[in-house]
Amino acid sequence: MSTTAGNLHLSLHDIQRFGPDPLNTFKANLVKVEERIVSACRRAGRDPRSVRLLPITKTVPAHILRLAFDAGIRNFGENRIQEAAGKRRVLGALPVEWTIVGHLQTNKVKYLTRFASAFHALDSLRLADLLNTRLERESRLLDVYVQVNTSGEESKFGLEPDALLPFIETLHQFPHLRPRGLMTIAPLSQDTERIRPCFRLLRRLRDEAVKRNPAIKELSMGMSSDFEQAIKDGADVVRVGQAIFGRRPTPDTDYWPNVVKR
Template sequence: MVQKPAPELSVEDIERFGPDPLGAFKVNLARVEERIAKACERAGRDRAAVRLLPVTKTVPAHVLRFAFAAGIRSFGENKIQEAQGKREALDDLAIDWSIIGHLQTNKVKYLTRFAREFHALDSLRLADLLNKRLEREGRFLDVYVQVNTSSEESKYGLSPEALLPFVDSLDQFPRLKPRGLMTLALLSTDMEKVRPCFALLRRLRDEAVKRNAALTELSMGMSGDFEEAIEEGADVVRVGQAIFGKRPTPDGHYWPGLIST
């Protein structure tokens, strides 16, 4: 398929991403890569052991063409409908799509058509529906089991106590390929409060992998705390605003994103 030409930027695009999104994304991506490398060095880890998953939620599909041109090939989306629309708009690009947010059961049929991995598996009902749908599609799906390590009622995910029984049931769903555990840490700039969430997930992983040897990876850490997550053992870090800039959402101020122009 022929790749479509780069789009023209609207006034709103320029206000948000600057006049040169390609250059900005390249600079910001390089900065994030440098931070990952330094965090790995501090932790005595190989840089190759940590995968960066750029989070593209709220970034318009046409602007994501600049992200692709900057070398980004894996896009992480929170909302399945937004991801579906972008996937259709960018169907000429070889993109790996990851769904990292809570999935309503009535949206399962959309995810199984195109997503490569799912980072928010948190119920047996959802696992069953995904498995049945994947069977129909003739596909497999990498999954991470979400755990609520901060004990916040506003967050999705299994409680730590419910994890091991859940892990014991995963063999019932052969179309799901378990890769590890995922968490959203406490939203705080105080890393002394954030780190325990990451450390807890690591301990839970060490127990879970005894039940299912495939559950080796830890998906944890975002723009404001991914370095601490790496130091605590993260294998996948989900970074959005540090690459694409501040989001136009009520909580968009929280992680300080950088746009270089």
């Protein structure tokens, strides 16, 4: 079955997951998400231009991402570096930016520094040092967000809140890293009393961190299930996947092993 995007053919599996017309589905979903962002900003008394949408494309096959590009998406957020690298090879010179949002093993640093423009899960000095060394070798810079474990769950990656400020003070040692802000993952819950403390804590930590490092300005927080609450609590970047691309075929634990139990 052909779509409106050139000679791309959809398999039965593609149609079952994304429908017969993924391009227009993605366009419509993108409009809905952007409208929700605008509405959430207005309720919070914020300028909608102050919030940036990062579409999360994990599990979406490379050939389908061509349709996401045709729908207007120019930044692909991926959890697994090897999956992102494979998609980039398939998509070739497609002019998109790649953002890695998941935990990065130190032996995968060399893959990230070759193409990613941003990394939302910096959580150790060793990782910062390895990234900086590779980036220096490749004459590149990388935007980074420091991940903080605001929920207190042992299963999550990220710095403990008390460790953040000392960590922030060391970032000047890594000139090829460009600190942009902080990132967190709230529990997947409909209970705002569980979610809000995580977002509020990250905001308080940012307010303290920016005094030590003025570049730490942004808050990367909020996903498909909670991004409106995150905006209310100050999010500058919201990471939205399923509200744009539909339900994933695998549970989140496949992409966040030992990180979140959902």
